[in-house]
Structures are given as C-alpha cells and as structure tokens.
Amino acid sequence: MKKIIVQKFGGTSVADIEKIKNVARTVIKEKDNGNDVVVVVSAMGHTTDHLVKMAKEINPNPSAREMDMLLSTGECVSIALLTMAIQAAGYKAVSFNAIQIGILTENIHSKARIIDIKTDKLRKNLDNGNIIVVAGFQGVTEDGEITTLGRGGSDTSAVALAAALNAQRCDIYTDVEGVYTTDPRIVPKASRLDVISYEEMLELAHAGANVLHPRSVETAKQYAVPLRVRSSFNIDNEGTLILGVEKMEINKPVAGVASDLSQVRVVVCDIPDTPGEAATLFGSLADENISVDMIIQSYARKAYNTNDIAFTINKEDLPRTMSILDSIKTKLSAGDVKVDDDIAKISIIGAGMIDRPGIASTMFETLAKNNINIRMISTSEIKISCLINKEDAQKALKALHSVFNLEAEESADVKGTLPDED
Amino acid sequence: MKKIIVQKFGGTSVADIEKIKNVARTVIKEKDNGNDVVVVVSAMGHTTDHLVKMAKEINPNPSAREMDMLLSTGECVSIALLTMAIQAAGYKAVSFNAIQIGILTENIHSKARIIDIKTDKLRKNLDNGNIIVVAGFQGVTEDGEITTLGRGGSDTSAVALAAALNAQRCDIYTDVEGVYTTDPRIVPKASRLDVISYEEMLELAHAGANVLHPRSVETAKQYAVPLRVRSSFNIDNEGTLILGVEKMEINKPVAGVASDLSQVRVVVCDIPDTPGEAATLFGSLADENISVDMIIQSYARKAYNTNDIAFTINKEDLPRTMSILDSIKTKLSAGDVKVDDDIAKISIIGAGMIDRPGIASTMFETLAKNNINIRMISTSEIKISCLINKEDAQKALKALHSVFNLEAEESADVKGTLPDED
Secondary structure (H helix, E strand, C coil), X not given: CCCEEEEEECHHHHCCHHHHHHHHHHHHHHHHCXXXXXXXXXXXXXXXXXXXXXXXXXXXXXXXXXXXXXXXXXXXXXXXXXXXXXXXXXXXXXXXXXXXXCEEECCCCCCCCEEEECCHHHHHHHHCCCEEEEECCXXXXXXXXXXXXXXXXXXXXXXXXXXXXXXXXXXXXXXXXXCECCCCCCCCCCCECCEEEHHHHHHHHHCCCCCCCHHHHHHHHHHCCCEEEEECCCCCCCCEEEECHHHCCCCCCCXXXXXXXXEEEEEEEEEECCCCHHHHHHHHHHHCCCCEEEEEXXXXXXXXXXXXXXXXXXXXXXXXXXXXHHHHHHHHCCCXXXXXXXXXXXXXXXXXXXXXXCHHHHHHHHHHHCCCCCCEEEEECCEEEEEEEHHHHHXXXXXXXXXXXXXXXXXXXXXXXXXXXX | CCCEEXXXXXXXXXXXXXXXXXXXXXXXXXXXXXXXXXXXXXXXCCHHHHHHHHHHHHCCCCCHHHHHHHHHHHHHHHHHHHHXXXXXXXXXXXXXXHHHHCEEECCCCCCCCEEEECCHHHHHHHHCCCEEEEECCEEEXXXXXXXXXXXXXXXXXXXXXXXXXXXXXXXXXXXXXXXXXXXXXCCCCCCECCEEEHHHHHHHHHCCXXXXXXXXXXXXXXXXXXXXXXXXXXXXXXCEEEEXXXXXXXXXXXXXXXEECCEEEEEEEXXXXXXXXXXXXXXXXXXXXXXXXXXXXXXXXXXXXXXXXEEEEEHHHHHHXXXXXXXXXXXXXXXXXXXXXXXXXXXXXXXXXXXXXXXXXXXXXXXXXXXXXXXXXXXXXXXXXXXXXXXXXXXXXXXXXXXXXXXXXXCCCCCCXXXXXX
C-alpha cells in the first residue's frame, strides 16, 4: 500500500487563481513522489469576512446554524477550484465536502468537535488513483446538520483525516516558514525550530502562538500523527516537524516564548466562603462551552467569610460570560463583577524545563529587572505563564527570548505572519 | 392540515441585502395568511457568472462534476442569508441544501433530472412552525454526488417540491409581471395573460419565451401543480396562473407568439437512402442528451440514392454535435455537414387552434405578405413553428402578434425581462 500524505492549505494559500495553481503544483509534486495525497483547503482569502459582513447586515445576531450553512460554502468553492487546477495539469482528482465524506461532529454549531471520519469513500478514490481534495473547517452531524469547527478548524480537519487514514504525515502549509521561538513580528531574531514536541506546541498555541490551533495539535498528539508546518510559498524549506516528545532529543530547557493578548480577566468579588461556590461558577461556564484559562482564588477575608475569584477567558466569550454571571449572581450571593481587558499573558514553554530547576525563578527575575509587575501565575509541567499589563508584553517577550538563549544568528525573513482564516 | 405554498425567487430577486429583506417580507406575508411556506431560492445576482469566470481561468474545460460542486455553493449562500432575514423579523425558519433534504437526481452532472424528493424532514420542520428555505438548482445522487439541474433549474426544484408536498400552489416570483402574449421588449403592446394552460406554456417556453424553463412546466403539468408567475417587486399583481387546459375557458385561438434565436440548423448531406440511417444519426445524438427540435428529410435524389437531413439544435450543443457527426460520418457514408446559425424560429401557440381551421394558413400568409421566407415548418396540436432568417424575426413577431389580435390597449410597463439566472 502507498503512503498517504495529508496536506492542508489555508485561506492565504488559495487567495486567488494564481495561488490556487501554485497549490496544485505543490500537491502534484507530492503525488509524483509516489504518495497518495489528500488535500484539505480553507476558504479563499477574505471570503469568510465577506460572508460574515453580509450576514451581519441582514441580522445582527444571525443564528449559529445558518452561519454554519453560510460559511461552509467558502471551502466548497476552494475544493472545486483546486480540483479543476489539478485536473488541468492532467492528474486525476476529486473534491468532497464534509457531508459527502461523513466528517461526523458533535451537534454544536460554530465550534463542533470531530467525532469520527468515514474512510471508505476516501480509500476507494485513492485506490482509483485520485488526488482527493477535502473541504476543511466543516462537518456534519448524524442528523445531517452542517457544522463548522471554529477557529483553526481546517488544521483540525487535516489532522483528523491524517489520523483516520493512518497517514504518514500531515503537512500544514501556511504563510510562515514554520514554528518560531517567538513571534518574529515582535522579536526579529526569533529562530525557526526544526523540531518541537506536541506538548510544547500545544502550550505554545494555548499561549498565543497563532501558527496552529491547539485542537489540531491535540488531535495529532492523540493519534501520533507527525505534523509539519511549512511555507506554501517556499516548499523547499521543510519547516518545523512536530512529534511526540519521546522521539526528540532535548537540548534547551525553553523552546519558545509566547504572548497572548486575546484574554480578559474577570473578578467575581465577595463570594461566600462555603463549599461548592467555585464549582457552581465554573460549572455554569463549562456548560456553555466557555474555556477558563488561569484561575486565582484570593485568601478568604476571615472578617466577612468571602473570597474573590479571578479568572481569565477569551475576549469573545465575555458577553456570554457576563450574562451567565448575571444569572447565577443571586445564587452565589456574590458581590461586584470586575472586568480587566488591559492584560497580556506571557509564557515560556519547554519540555526541557522538567528536569531543570531555576527556570521559573529566572523568568520572574527577568520580569522584575524590567519593572514588569506579575498579576497572576499559572504553571504546567512544561510551561510557566504570567499575567502582566498589556503595555509590557513586547518588552517581556524580548527580554525572555534573550535570557533563554533563543536568538537566531540572523533576523528571520518574515513574509507574513497573520494566521490563516478558515 | 395547513395548506402549503411553495415560493421561488430567482437570482435577481435576491441580488443584494435589501432585496433579500424584501423577499423575507413576501415570504412572511404568505405565512401570515395562515399557510405553511416552503421557499426555493437561486444564487444571488451574478454569483454564478463570477464562479464560472474563476473556473474558466483555472481550467478552460472544467469537469462537470467540479462545476456542480462549485456552482451549488451559490444557492447555499442565498438560503442562509434569506433564513437569517426571516429570523430577524421574529419568524422561525430553517435552511436546507439538496443533500440535506434528499432531492434525488439522476447521476448526470450539469443537467440532472429530479427522480424523487424526500419529504419527512420538510414535513417535520413545517409541523414545528418553521418557514423552510431550500436551495434551488441542485440535487444529489444516490451515491451522494452533487448535481445541478441546468438552466431554469430552480423553477424545477420549486415545482418538484410543490408536487412532492402536494402543495396548494407554486408561485414563481421573478422580475416580470407574468406571462405575456409575446416578448414585450420587441412588441410593446404585448399583453399579460391572466391564465394559460400548461400545454400552451410549454410550447411558449420551447418556442423561446424565457419566463419559465420547459422542464418546470412539464413537472407542474405531470403533477397538476397550479403555477403562478408573478413579480417580486409588485406582489399585489397576481401575475399569470398556469393550469390544466381542462380548467380553462378558451376564447382566443392563439394565446401567444414567440421567437427563438438560440437554435442552429445542421444539414447532413448525401446520406445513403437505406433504412436505419436516420435512426443511427438521431440515436447517436440522443445518447449524448442532445435535443433535436425540427427535422426535415429532403426527398431522395433518385440519381444518387441519397437524402439530405436537416435538423435544428440548441447553439450550445453544436460542438458536441459536430464531434458526434464526425465520429459517425464514416458509418453513415454521409457527405458534407453544413451549419447555419443565421436563423430564427417563430411560433404561434394556442390551445384554441385545435378546433379552428385556418390558423396555419393565416400564419403563412402573414409571413408571405411581409416578404419573409419560410425555411422549415413544424407543428404540434397547439403550436405552429416556422424557421426563418434571423433578420426577419422581429418583423414576423410584430406582424403575427397583430394579426391574431393579441395587442393590449396600452403598452406593457416592462421593468425587466431578462430571465433569472440559476
């Protein structure tokens, strides 16, 4: 049996006719290597923005179901055009949307998770010599409802397909050269990583590195799919390979530094110090699929027997969070709710920090030396994150990138570093 | 059980945000009348043209399968936006594409015929109080391949849905006020018909009146679905009702006059006068789904024992026809093939002509008086068509419209008479 390579091209890679033809050449090159190829594509360039704009003009609060119906059309345009481009070069190719394949998801609109992918149609068409072009970002429920996978969904589609097909590798083609030690737009001496572990990549992604959506990395990790992030426009550069940590040789304690400006801090004041209050609060948020990142519960003020609970969430979840808090405030007998969006989360990530003491203290010292106040801290085995004031984010990133010896010899040649749209 | 009304809105009726909101108001008005409403929409304005242009830039001969994948996205955008507009007015609505409903077609790309429509999902959603918005023009094969229905396909989708749901009526909203006695762009005194029979409408459509595609009228006739053609922009005008001829009172022998400039005449010369030659010729064309309209076989030239066969086809089928003729020429031992595209077909249509002799001779005399040469003639029970030179088409149309007393008191107020795209 031939090896299967899954390739994913984001919206900027298929933004116009010439770029689609370029993608076709990249796809064909892999086919000519003797591999079976499955290609996942996003909507062309700013298609999604255009569709969202029309929707908002018609209905300021469009239903999530109809938004999914609307947005899923963008990928169907891309797959048809890319398939035509591949056929124009004399190769057999066929396009499929998510309904046709059976990319089964949960019944949640606008950010569904993939449950299962049927492979019979894919295998049959590969066996017939076809290059298969699949619409990313979309799925279908058991009842035939069209869903979308949320931000970075096409990456997840590609990885899930690679897992389902037991593919040799999943190549994520994008408009950057790979995964960097930090954002090259802020730190020009950021260096490209040749290899990184799923675990580190996950923490990097959660910490605000926009190259890959965390969900796609989680899926790759779960099914041990080797993932390569590489440039659509410079295919001779092999980019960054993402693997299981057990397959890597780790030299540096810290692999990367990231900042995340997308969070807001919410403080619920004066929650009575009785058991179950935190569970009520976070349970209600979880019921609505709102992810909470950092949490700090202040020491109870013994005089009043109350706690303050501070947590961070993604900015776009704030309106829903506030309405949930409003509805449970009475039940919690809580006081004021304060919101602070003038914050940044800065993180250092490295599988090597497990065995090396002193990394955390180096981080805190470096921030202190630069007069940067730490407002919250969270840690995992391979990550340390500090919440700081937004105005200090760039300064912190540069200082940490330097102190952990991540600088490249030369400045990175950054062509474009905006994340692909889906 | 509530009555079901199916409404269809073409591309010009949903060309922009304001027009979509206008359509939503028309839909809601019918719902407020106490009816269940199923709406079929085409792609917005020039969406299809735009998609076709991109496809041709990528591949001058795009595969029909991928064109169907590409073009079917246009209707999915429309249904999502219209559903959002209806919801914005506080009404329950839900959109479905052809795969979701199960609008089953033959496995022929770009001009499939509908075989069956599943109604369980539709009925369930109507029973839940939803207005249902369905993507026109598209279908799905049993194998899950996406098909499109060809020109006028959305009309056919609407009529087929009305038949499947046993609807009270199917209203085709378009940019004209109804069906006219002839093209008001050419004959300003064309009058709008209040009622016309399926049979007459079919002949009118085949004769080049662009208001409705023949296939939709055939389907309406087959299932006795009352059809109303009316204006999207003037919904107080009830337009033209199309019914079975048995339900009509017929006053005039001729209901309408039409010209068709879309045909070409092909002459295959010197076909040996042996049995089966015509069958080989037209069988080969039929195998490729090429419709032949008029046919004339000249008297055999006894000296050579050969015939000339002349026939007319649609212009867009000419390249395929020529390649078929090329492949069977040797088998037929035929001579030259001549093509003449400088022709027009002019037709008079009327269910009333069955019982009234002299209609044909009036037609031929009128053309003769105007110095118009007749090159071929074909007739049906309710239609007489003459092939004439293209330059005479307008003159013929005006003369026939006048001689059969079809003129309105006043000139028609023609807002737009281009057919809707699908």
